[in-house]
Amino acid sequence: MDTISIIGMVSIIMAGLTIAVGSIAPALGEGRALSQALNAIAQQPDETPSITRTLFVGLAMVESTAIYCFVVALIIIFANPFWDYVTGL
Amino acid sequence: MDTISIIGMVSIIMAGLTIAVGSIAPALGEGRALSQALNAIAQQPDETPSITRTLFVGLAMVESTAIYCFVVALIIIFANPFWDYVTGL
Amino acid sequence: MDTISIIGMVSIIMAGLTIAVGSIAPALGEGRALSQALNAIAQQPDETPSITRTLFVGLAMVESTAIYCFVVALIIIFANPFWDYVTGL
Amino acid sequence: MDTISIIGMVSIIMAGLTIAVGSIAPALGEGRALSQALNAIAQQPDETPSITRTLFVGLAMVESTAIYCFVVALIIIFANPFWDYVTGL
Amino acid sequence: MDTISIIGMVSIIMAGLTIAVGSIAPALGEGRALSQALNAIAQQPDETPSITRTLFVGLAMVESTAIYCFVVALIIIFANPFWDYVTGL
Amino acid sequence: MDTISIIGMVSIIMAGLTIAVGSIAPALGEGRALSQALNAIAQQPDETPSITRTLFVGLAMVESTAIYCFVVALIIIFANPFWDYVTGL
Amino acid sequence: MDTISIIGMVSIIMAGLTIAVGSIAPALGEGRALSQALNAIAQQPDETPSITRTLFVGLAMVESTAIYCFVVALIIIFANPFWDYVTGL
Amino acid sequence: MDTISIIGMVSIIMAGLTIAVGSIAPALGEGRALSQALNAIAQQPDETPSITRTLFVGLAMVESTAIYCFVVALIIIFANPFWDYVTGL
């Protein structure tokens, strides 16, 4: 295998793998928090505004780890310095 | 194996793997949240509107991680810059 | 192995694997939600309509992740651009 | 290994694997839902009709993911475009 | 290895693996449902007929996924189109 | 390795593996159901006949998946069409 | 490796593996049922005879899956048709 | 590697592995049953004789699966027909 094949191959592999693996935990964590939020609303309907506000701020924080992975995946596909180097030869 | 075989092979592999792995956690997380929502409705029928509204907003947020994976899978199949480069040779 | 063997081989492998792996989580998630829905009906028989309505809307959302996988599997079998390219040579 | 061996081999492997792996989650999910349904009947005997109706509609939905896998397995055995292509040479 | 060895080998492997793996989840799911049914009978002896009726209809549905696997295993042993093709040469 | 070695080897491997793997889930499922049955008898001694009757019918159903595996294992040892074919050469 | 080495090797491997793997689930299942039986006796001392009777009938059924494995292991050691064939050459 | 090396090697490997793997589940199962027996004695001191009697009969049954493995391990070391055959050449 020549250099272009290798760099291309691992770029595709890691782009997919990064977002696939990286979306596991945020989805589980968000599902858990959402699930508990619905429970909390059922227990304390009067606190619905403060619960949903805390929920969405927290979800954004959890989502940020998924976004780190998405950013790295897009960098690997569209702004990959290693690919640019080897195809620029 | 020549370059086209390699790039084609890993593109197919990662397209399938990305969406397959990437759909595990959102489905589990959504199933959990949905399950809790039904429980919450059974506990507090009067809060059904606010529960379902929070549920669907939250599900959309969880679904977003599955969509990141679906987007990357489709990019790998139909807008793959590495494939375009090697077949454009 | 020549290019056609490789592309054909991984296409078959990923078509099966994508739908096989991709159906695990939706089935588990739906089973959980369904299970809780039956529990909720037993606790609050009067809320049966709103519970089943929320259940089926939610199941459709969970099912969507299985359908993403099924779509990708069928694309890989019947509309595979990599296979078309190598057999079009 | 020549092309026919490879394509035949992976077709057999994936046909079996797809249905074997793909039947795990639906069976577990259905077992769970069925188990809860029996519990719900024991708690609320008066709701038996609405419980069993919801149960069977839900089971059909879960079963659908097993059927996706069965369909793909049969396509791979009896309507496999890659096998048709290589044996049609 | 020649083609006959390969096709024969993977046929035997997949026949055994398909039914072995495919029987795991149905057995666990049925064991769970059966276990809950006995619990339900102990809680509500008066509902024994409706519980056992729901149980056996549900078990049949779970059993269906094991039967899909058994069918595919027997097809691979006795009606294998790939084996017929390579031995018909 | 010649064809006879290969076919013989995988036949022995799969015969053992099929029954070994295939006996895991039925044994666990039966153990669970039996365990619950004993619990149910302790809770409702008056229902012992209907509990044990449901138990044994259900155990037979779970046992059926172990028997599928045992049947396939014996077919692979004593009525293996692939072995007959290669030794009949 | 010649044919005798291969067949002998896999026979030894599978004989040990079959009984080793095949004894896991029955031992766990029996341990669970036995554990519950002792609990049931402690809850309902008056039902000791019917509990132990159900226990031993059930244990025999669970033990049967271990015996399937033991039978296959002994067949592989002492009545192995593949070994007889290759040493009969 | 010649035949004697191979047969000797796998005999040693399987002798150790069979008893090592085969002792996992009986030890866990017995530990569980023993643990429950002590709990039962604490709940119903008056039933100590019937509890310990049931316990030891049951432990013997669970121990039997460990003994199957020990028997096969000793057969492989000291009465191994494959080793006898290859060293008898």
Next chain:
Amino acid sequence: MDTISIIGMVSIIMAGLTIAVGSIAPALGEGRALSQALNAIAQQPDETPSITRTLFVGLAMVESTAIYCFVVALIIIFANPFWDYVTGL
């Protein structure tokens, strides 16, 4: 493979893997803490300010482990001393 291929390949692999693996635990940990915070608000609405303050300080601390990984991933892509060394040759 030459040195540039190797260093480039492992850089891409580790950049993706580091952030993908490194985002699992923070997302799960944050999801758990967030989930508990919503529960705590439901139990003690009067303590909402001190709960959310402790929550966000704690989340920042958990997030820090994700950021360590993100930093290392970016160093590997854009400030990699090993890549600089080998391409500077």
Next chain:
Amino acid sequence: MDTISIIGMVSIIMAGLTIAVGSIAPALGEGRALSQALNAIAQQPDETPSITRTLFVGLAMVESTAIYCFVVALIIIFANPFWDYVTGL
């Protein structure tokens, strides 16, 4: 590798592995039983003699599976018929 290397190598590997793996389950099982015994003593101090008697008889039975492994490990090191055979050449 010659025969002595192979037989020596696997003997060392299996001696260590057998006792290492074989001590996992007995230690866990004994820990569990011991843990429950302490609990039982706390619940029923008056039954301490019968609890400790049952405990030590049971521990001996669980310990027996560890001793099977220790025996096999020592046989493999100091009374290994395969090693005796190959070094006796």
Next chain:
Amino acid sequence: MDTISIIGMVSIIMAGLTIAVGSIAPALGEGRALSQALNAIAQQPDETPSITRTLFVGLAMVESTAIYCFVVALIIIFANPFWDYVTGL
């Protein structure tokens, strides 16, 4: 592969892997402790100062294990004696 490739390759791999693996447990452990702290505040609002003080001292101790890993990762990237030795040749 020459020495520089090897040392460079494993340095990159281990830098990423060390921090990625090493951040799993601290994040989970901190998430758990944080989660419990919020619960404790909800139970005993009056103890908020001593709870948060204990929490942050404890978190720092848990964080220390993540920092050990971060330190080792940075040593491997920027102060690696093995890399210095081989490039100093």
Next chain:
Amino acid sequence: MDTISIIGMVSIIMAGLTIAVGSIAPALGEGRALSQALNAIAQQPDETPSITRTLFVGLAMVESTAIYCFVVALIIIFANPFWDYVTGL
């Protein structure tokens, strides 16, 4: 690799692995028993002497499985008959 390398290599590997793997279960089992003992003391302070006596006798029994592994590890390092044989050549 010559015989001395092989025997030395596997001796080092197994010495470390035996004690590393072999210390897992005793440590967990002892931790569990110790944990329960502290709980028992808190429930029945008057029984502290009999609890700690039973605890230490039991811990010694669990520790024995770790000591089996430590003994085998030391035999492999310092009294290894296979090493003595090959270096005695």
Next chain:
Amino acid sequence: MDTISIIGMVSIIMAGLTIAVGSIAPALGEGRALSQALNAIAQQPDETPSITRTLFVGLAMVESTAIYCFVVALIIIFANPFWDYVTGL
């Protein structure tokens, strides 16, 4: 690969792996103990001094296992007798 490459490579790998793997359990164990300490403070605010004193002594003991690993990792990087030997040639 020459000796320096090999020794350097495994030194880097093990330095990272040792601290990465070795920090998992202490972080989890400390997180658990810390979590329970906060719970204990909430239950018995009057015992805060003795709880935190026991907590920090215990944490130091758990931390010691992480420090063993950190020490070994630093020895491997900066005081490695094997590296000194091979580079001293």
Next chain:
Amino acid sequence: MDTISIIGMVSIIMAGLTIAVGSIAPALGEGRALSQALNAIAQQPDETPSITRTLFVGLAMVESTAIYCFVVALIIIFANPFWDYVTGL
């Protein structure tokens, strides 16, 4: 690879692996015991002296398994008879 490389390589690998793997279970076990001790102090503040005394004696016993591993790791690094033998050539 020559003998020195091999023996050096596996010595480094096992030194790190032994302490890394060997510290997992003691840290978890100690964390659990410590956690329970804090709980016990909260339940029975009057028993603090006997609880902490039992705790530290028990922790020392659990720590002993970690120390076995640390001892073996140091023997492998600094008093390794196999390394001494091969470098003494």
